[in-house]
Amino acid sequence: MKLTLRIWRQAAPNQAGNYDSHELTKVSPDLSLLEALDQLNEQLINNGERPVNFEHDCREGICGSCGFLVNGQAHGPLAATSVCQLYLREFKDGSVLTLEPWRARAFPLIQDLMVDRSALDRLIAAGGYCSTGTGQAPDGNALPVGRQQATSAFDTATCIGCGACVASCRNASASLFVAAKLAHLGQLPQGQPERSTRAQSMQERMTQEGFGSCSSNLECEAVCPQEISADWISWMHRESLR
């Protein structure tokens, strides 16, 4: 099939950026969008040009490395899909796709489609854990966890830290990211001792890192590749009042 890629090119944070259009005249619909970018990059390299820089690694939707906007949508048009899992057969022959990096104050641009998401790690550092040391653990069966409860905790624990929720929020809020972590640990017996302090310090850190407050328009939930529910954001707000 044929594909036109309009890609945001910006060599460095302090340089101006612009869209470059590239045609892929013969590309298999069975390739992923990232593989189409690989193909384009090989063309660029053969012409002695600088290839497009984008983050990726696992290419199976689990590491959270990849992520950019496709025609304005984080990770593209498919629900519950990170962009490495987006296949060209989802698009019509001859489509024009505009690829643009995450734009958020807390995610400074590095190059092309690549941004710095280390703020998410610092949110975890602020309290996204159970303070337990190695070798001090009680029997894993000592505290029973009901199947329902385990499943619900798991569902929130699946966040891959890609940043799509932030990128698609009008206020560039990390509320869904933080709520997911609070809900994961807050639903398990192991997370109880630090439950209140965790909620407080992670939310404080969110503001310090330059993330906005929740815009309540639920875009985050719509783009989340792991389909984490935005209901957890209201849950988080109640959590702070505990």
Next chain:
Amino acid sequence: MSGLPSARIPTGPIADAWRRTKEGLPLISPLRKGQIDVLVVGTGLAGASAAATLAQQGYRVTVLSFHDSPRRAHSVAAQGGINAARSVAVDGDSISRLFADTLKGGDFRAREAGCQRLAEISSGIIDQCVAQGVPFAREYGGSLATRSFGGALVSRTFYARGQTGQQLLYGAYQAMMRQVELGHIRLLTRRDVLELITIGGVARGVVARHLLNGELEVYTARTVVLCSGGYSNVYFLSTNALKSNASAIWRAHRKGALFANPCFTQIHPTCIPSGDDFQSKLTLMSESLRNDGRIWLPMQAGDMRAAADIPEAERDYFLERMYPTYGNMTPRDVASRRARELCNKGHGVGPGGRSVFLDLTDAVARDGKDAIAARYGNLMTMYQRISGDDPYTTPMRIYPAPHYTMGGLWVDYQLMSSIPGLFVLGEANYSEHGANRLGASALMQGLADGYFIAPATVTAYLANSSAKEISSEHPNCREAVHNTQARINAVVNNRGNTSVDSFHRELGALMIDRCGISRHAEGLRDGISQVQTLEQQFKAEVRVPGEAAGPNAELEKALRLDDFFGLAQLMLRDALAREESCGAHFREEHQSCEGEALRDDVNFAHIAAWEYSSTGKPIRHAEPLQFTALKPSTRSYK
């Protein structure tokens, strides 16, 4: 360095030997630990768990990873689960059973004391992870749930749906981030470790390239802990993440660390096959699917009908037919080899006849779609997304793909390499999996290494070493930086015309053909010379646009591929020297008339440990393996 150091295997009965060893290891006061720098390379299960634990003990830990976040390490992709022997299981699992399965699964090419230790530690790993909030699957009553997994007849695999690696990694990552917040860990992301620094033959630091500004940085410490993962990407297409690489261990090997059994690589039977030239990876479908899925091929070669049009009587459920006891659960190497043989005979399905059916439609009919979705939901979605087919109604197509490398840097019982002060953990080392790893045992090993073994043995090493701090201006540091810079300049300034990936694709095709599921002397010998030629071409013709300063993904790839060329040759040599078939290493010359592997315990019951030589002729050392608790038997999965 030359020769093979002592493996420091404990004397006496192997049961409880680890506890006895540990009790005899020297300690360091918490106060002194605070003045000791430790370097950890990698933040996968092995690296993150080691870093968190060493920092908790009081060391000043520096962690380096090429990823932008520790949470992205390749461990995140592990799907199926983690093994542990817990006495609570109803089917009578025990430490001795897990020990025996590990040793047998590895076809008696691992140290028995190491396998025993792994089985003894395993249960504590689960407790540790539960305490961190890892949301393992639970039974209705609230206790931990298990399932049975490739090659095991007992249910000892703990899991978190199809995302076990992710959940375990996040547990370790979070523990590590807590130590970062406490100021005990200095976390340095986007750093590619390109060289090991040794002083007087002792590991004292690394050279890393800052992946955003391109600068070379020196980090020194009293000890270096490498947790940089496996090297399946030598095959280009594999189930590994695209940036997984061998550079850290290969560079250490060139500095004197012995490389053990490099040819022991596992080809996983259940992966989504390749199609287009630009396909960038082979996605694993967790073999937990083999619990409910049936593997088959058309009985008739060249049968091009769609699966649904092939009547039951004309299907060959070949694993069930050949291995009635284990059936679809036969170990990975056996399943892979059989699939390849039948495809070679023309029974294969899909593009190029390079795949077999993995059929869950019987299970869907039996248990209902919801039950299957609850068990394998994310895998089914992933398959559908990648292939465009619905696995609930149409059999999936799968084919073997490189997946895991049992080989790695040689380590002694205390996980120290042949370079004093250099510890190697996780998939990067050669340890308990022998010639073939059991499903769900890599996560167990990585976490055993990081949470429990290395924290004790690294301390013991440090207690006995009197090394002084060194400055990054030390001549050996300067020399390491100089050499690395020269390597980078050579690549960047090369005026070639060919992309890195084209060379990598070619190397991969060669390696899978010569050193994949099945190997023979002639192919291996010829492979060595072909890799050498390709390496020369690469050096002369590769094109890396852009500069050494600033982000340059092509430069990163070129440096990794440069190291893969050396490793590929060593793998071929190792496969050639091992004149037997064992585990995942199948030499066509060494098989019974029924096509089963013929192991040679008289001549090859040893670990081959290769010493680097700048002349291009590496030296093969042999560490003999002794078996006291379990006598070598022939694997039989009939």
